[in-house]
Amino acid sequence: MTERQEVFEESMRLGHSAAWDLQWDRAIEYYRKALSLKPDHPGALTSLGLALLESEQYEEALKVYRHAGKLSPEDAIPVEKVAEILEAMNDHKAAVSQRKAAVELHLKRRDVDKAIDNWTHIARLAPSDLETRSRLAMTFERLGRHRESVYEYLAVASILQRLKKVDRAIEAAQRALRVIPGEKESARTLRMLHQGKELPPPPEPRGATAPLRMEAVKDFVRADSIDDLAVEDSAKADPESVAQTRALTILAGLLFEDDDGEGQDNDHPVDIGDLTTGRISKERESIGHPQMLRYLGQAIDLQTRGNKRQAIAEFERAIQAGLDHPAVHYNLGVILKNMDENEEAIKHLDQALGHPELDLGANLALGRLARMRGDLPEAARFLLQALRRADSLSVDESQSGHLNELYDSILATQSDGDETTLSQIVESTLSFLSGPEWLQRLRQARKQLEGQTKGASLVPIAELLEVGGTERVLQSLARIDDLIANKHLSVALEEAMLALDLVPDYLALHLRMAEVMFLQGHSSGGMNKLRIVAKTHRVRGQIAQAANIYARIIRHSPIDIVARKQLIELLAQQDRVDQAVEQYIDLAELYRQMAEIETARKTLNDAYQLCQRSNVSREVVIRILDRMGDIDLSRLDWREALHNFERICELDPSNEKSRSNLIDLNFRLGQETEAANALDTHLENLVNAGQAQEALTMLEDLAREYPGKQALHSRLAEAYRAAGRIADSIAQYDALGEIQLDAGQRQEAIQTIETIIKLDPPNIEGYHELLHNLRDGK
Template structure:
């Protein structure tokens, strides 16, 4: 009896895995995943097969899918960590190891596995502070003082190597309380702190397993607070940029040329002085004396150095001393170098924020946020996000959202300034891409704009987890709860649209997207508004109200050609709904818009033709004549307009006027010899007006001009008959002579006719 296709595929995969036939295993497990896309066992097995086949990128993607469905599955996190390691993605590997360790640490039965993961993270980066702290705490809890002290030794050396002597000294002293007889610890501690050997030992029995916490020193009481504080400071955007600037300044001593201001004196003497001052300044900064460092760097600046590295270093020191105007002047000079753009804009934003100049603060903070956000996307999305940020900066610069600008500035500072900003940005980008997968992208600024904060990410994650498990009504309920608390927070409205779309409610989704577009429009964010309206129209193309709003936004944003295209579509929508008056009014609206475009003549001709067609359908011939005459004046070569005028004049009983227009059309063709002749249209006219002799004469002449003698003879022959029937013998003789001159095969008959007419 068959177990079913899914079970068969899983069994085939297991058999292939047993035989180490990874290609067959991959094929089998892929069949299983297609049959049950949310089965974590199938995904995990497929990921393992990819891994063993050396297809690490595919393995990583598969493991991620499985982990998204089972976030508490620690084995998947361990495999993700190993796969990142195989791909050389060190930071991601460490993050996965730490996440796996965190899950293991929750269960006392798996603490040993947590230790393995912390140690695995340290194999990737021996200087990973948090992993060292976790091991330190673990060894203290189980009473292993020597191992705990060893972790303190590693931590102290990390900070000592970074030049943070004070932090290192605190950790050495604390470690000596844990293990005063640790020989390597004593030597290292005394190298920077001669008093370290006087540190008191812990109370007897303090590290006995299961001992009371009242006498046991705890890392969280003393060391961890210092470590976390230092780590946040050190890994903040400004501090990491400052370290880069210090390294650049130290390396500049060995460069051939420096960026110097014009200074009188011997260049070699000046260079030697600057090199000496740079060495002193870097040394003082490394030893952690901000006052002396500020004086030293200022001396370098006074000596003539103008490098971005120096300006950034000075700017941050001035900022820390509260000398904000001087800080701003220096930081603005540093912005010319790309490596100081992010840190420079953040520091400038903080300076302007401290001065109360929120408008400038927001501009600089948005520039920093933009730079960070653009690193989280690739390809064409970079340009699209860049446009979104430019539009946002413009909306704030013209005062579009002054009320919540202070809150917005504070939210951006909070998000960017802390350590881990890169990881937070990447994580937030994943959440935002889930929200905006069926519409225009969202920016980190959308996430942080009031009333949102970084914490709102958790709300989006919760809702997205419901969607991933197909709990759509639960997700819908969560969206409405959040909207009730934060009705103006746009990401949650976008998320609601996603839920509704998954539920097949296209009309409701379109309405929601249009409402978001309305909010963007009110805020002055025209690009975002236009993109939301476009997304709404993708779902409901005949929504005339939304398309009219899109036209307004495009017009306000100066995108007149695009607005005109949508005017044409809107008029077509009205026409399709048999709303001819509204269609005509829309074309008239478009006609007024043409004054704002460089290609106004082309647009006017196109629009007037549409208006003329509507007039013909409404049998408003006189107005149609006015419209086509406007086209003729704008584009004398426009054949369609000339022919329409000929036909209209006939309908209005104006054959002479019809011939005037026809003469103009034929003259235009004679002047433009490369253009084709409108013979099909002329024949159609002749069929409608068979007995019109002036028309026949002109058609015959047109054929003659084109060298088409046979067609000309046919019309001349008919013209002759018409002239004879009307008794116009003189004109008939002229016509017959013209036929004879063409020498048709039956020319003798025409000569005989001429004789009968008396020549």
């Protein structure tokens, strides 16, 4: 990478970082610096435009976006941004005109969803625009979105009545009735038209909102960390609310690509404008999620405005479009819970269990819901899980494993408690974790326990709340550990089985039994025991513990495909995406070794798609794409291989293997222009790296492998001339001239012969004669 390119990319990164922090003046400064190096770079222009727009420098932003639009006339984004600026300047007529232009660009690319977005903006600005409302109605009807279609047909009827075209208004109302027969509003509208009554004015489209602004969302979701909660009174909140704020922060990050420098690994600069319009980077867009993020943006905007009912609908549409993230499920679950839609709330909250930042809130919310419906055993289970997660905040990370075992013991001993005991657990735990002072209570409780034990063994806060009763179990566990350490394996197994009579559901005992079985050489018994424990953890909603057991299974049996798939799913559910992706890569390699190539390819593609939903390092993404490309080459699927190597070169222009494959595949596919472009980039990289001889050798190899390619002969001739090998250069130019003459490219051949003559070949008279004949048309 050249120094100029490095300065450009660094300026873009700094600009994005400043934009995320809402420091627009700094962002503008960095983007202008980037543009001084590449004045017509589309990403830099649109990023500068966004920064100017957010800082309300509308006139300047308008100029920048219009310039970007001239450079990329097929790109609808600058057109949409011009519309947004004009709307902010209250020039609604001009904004509508720009939105209509954007619609046509999207329709040309057959992107109906984005066309609908722009029609919706038009209808919001100009509710009586007959053409737009008609196109919306017909498009919704074709897409099977019948409710929205009816809504728009009725708006059309209202517009037509105001234009004194009552017959056509009646037709529009009848069309609405054909879409949903018997629909009450359609029938009422048709009746009013027949009676000559005036219809209400056409309303705005459902779910229509003004363009989502970055600052508004960041203001809404900005939240301090848990540690800060203990310090600043203004930030104190119930754990359920804290988790919801964190969920919204995560969701906003999907829209705005948090560019704080963590995990970026020198990625190429992303167009910050893409991030605030619900769009995503080119890599993400390739897997088809722009629609999902548009719904998400609308949902967050509606939620910030307090329109919860419509926000629920948009969140559900985002989920249906592919947004399967614990954060969206948690946020939606809490909204539904607060609106007393408890059954639906439970479904979504269940899917947030296990996420490290949402698990406490999810268990607390589910415990409260179970208590409301009188299910005390279920409420106790969820609330003890919430207390376990809260208690882990009060101890060192090195103690968390032991603390988990203690809570497993408590859960096991309480599973069959009587109603009075369960009620005490529920009420004491709920009281402890509820309200704004929960974190202060947590720290005071831990301090009290440490003062009582004075360095003795760790005690869970549950014991302080009188939820314990586990002393016999823990004593038994200590004896088993001592027996295992002294190699008394059979006795240890017997002791574990006796302890299970007291607490059959205590999973730590089952794990000790599995450990003994492995030490005794009974691997199949140990594996079966681990599988049962993992499944039980999962049923209980203990996602992290289940993942740890599946990881142990894989360590014992790396070829256990079922366990690896379960582990991947659980890691992704906890947002441990880096680890999930590595497991995908290992699974793909396992399939490859088993000669299941198609399955290996699909597994790698699953890994790649998971990468697009998180901030996985560039090196890992390249590794996945490289393996996919290699498999495509082995299957002779050259076009798919080409696609993967192109994506690698976008991420890492200096990647020699991918660039070489790009050149080779384009030549194989007969795409000589694309091959030449890739070749020029690769040659430039080699020369800049001081590898001129390697560049020449590569050209010679390619010319032998693909004889008759003009792009190769011309570049090889030039390389020979630069190296002082004039005779070799003339020979290549000579071959190039013959190819051009055979192809009927007279003017190109004339230029080639003129170049040869400048090199003063031995038989220069013959070349002069040939040049004369060509110019005379002979």
